[in-house]
Amino acid sequence: MARITLSGIEKNFGTTRVLNGLDIDIADGEFLTLVGPSGCGKSTLLRIIAGLESQSGGDVTIDGRLVNHVRPSRRDLAMVFQSYALYPHLTVQQNMETPLRLRDMTPWERMPLVGATLPGRGGKLEKLRGLVRETAETLKIEHLLQRKPGQLSGGQRQRVALGRAMVRKPVAFLMDEPLSNLDAALRVHMRSELAELHHSLKTTFIYVTHDQAEALTMSDRMAVMMEGDILQLGAPDEIYRDPADRRVAEFIGSPR
Ligand code: ADP
Numbered sequence: 001m002a003r004i005t006l007s008g009i010e011k012n013f014g015t016t017r018v019l020n021g022l023d024i025d026i027a028d029g030e031f032l033t034l035v036g037p038s039g040c041g042k043s044t045l046l047r048i049i050a051g052l053e054s055q056s057g058g059d060v061t062i063d064g065r066l067v068n069h070v071r072p073s074r075r076d077l078a079m080v081f082q083s084y085a086l087y088p089h090l091t092v093q094q095n096m097e098t099p100l101r102l103r104d105m106t107p108w109e110r111m112p113l114v115g116a117t118l119p120g121r122g123g124k125l126e127k128l129r130g131l132v133r134e135t136a137e138t139l140k141i142e143h144l145l146q147r148k149p150g151q152l153s154g155g156q157r158q159r160v161a162l163g164r165a166m167v168r169k170p171v172a173f174l175m176d177e178p179l180s181n182l183d184a185a186l187r188v189h190m191r192s193e194l195a196e197l198h199h200s201l202k203t204t205f206i207y208v209t210h211d212q213a214e215a216l217t218m219s220d221r222m223a224v225m226m227e228g229d230i231l232q233l234g235a236p237d238e239i240y241r242d243p244a245d246r247r248v249a250e251f252i253g254s255p256r
């Protein structure tokens with residue numbers, strides 16, 4: 001679990017400014033959604049939190065630790081994307097074991113990884129299998145462990161991608177439009193599954209979407225973004241009932 005503080009986050013790509021000095025204090029265990037139209041800077045902000053992109057100004061703090069110069073792998077966060085990025089030649093079980101095995105391996109040991117049956121490290125194998133099983137049960141994918149990604153539906157793949165992120169027990173999940181590749185019915189179903197998952201994990205979730213309905217139904221709080229600014233930050237019902245200005249009202253679809 002983690003409290004994540006963003007202060008004065010700015011980002012320029014060359015001479016183009018895409019984030020205008022954003023401040024958000026994300027509470028431990030909160031489900032915060034970054035919502036706004038395409039191109040407003042949501043993914044860039046999420047990537048800065050993850051450490052995949054460096055900010056042009058401002059600070060990212062995780063549990064009081066300034067992480068501006070901390071590598072992504074040392075931030076203990078899990079990033080889940082819309083493209084599932086599963087290893088197609090490995091089973092679900094192996095896909096989910098990979099992050100745990102990689103963590104215990106030296107770069108030298110990682111080299112022959114492609115297509116390999118990964119070695120277990122003395123006595124750790126049982127623990128690792130246990131952790132994968134436990135995670136698979138939480139996500140209701142135990143029956144899929146021996147399949148390969150090509151034999152799964154979109155929703156099942158999304159669960160496996162989540163599972164692979166969960167096994168490392170991250171302090172927060174960062175999700176960038178994780179449901180946007182799914183059909184409409186499944187997307188609605190997965191919304192409630194994600195909300196349930198958040199409830200049971202009690203971990204911080206930062207969730208990016210351009211879909212206001214998704215943001216309104218799942219979040220503790222949502223930050224409505226437009227053109228690199230946060231127009232309003234608050235609870236969904238509060239923003240819906242009392243939008244800060246016309247742009248927010250129009251985007252959210254508040255009644256007049
Ligand atoms: P969103 O996720 O809200 O759709 P992004 O964060 O992807 O928005 O992009 C915000 C703006 O930054 C867009 O105008 C986009 O074109 C620009 N942008 C994003 N990544 C890069 C990059 N690597 N180089 C240049 N411009 C970028």
Ligand code: MG
Binds near residue numbers: 043044
């Ligand atoms: Mg994006």
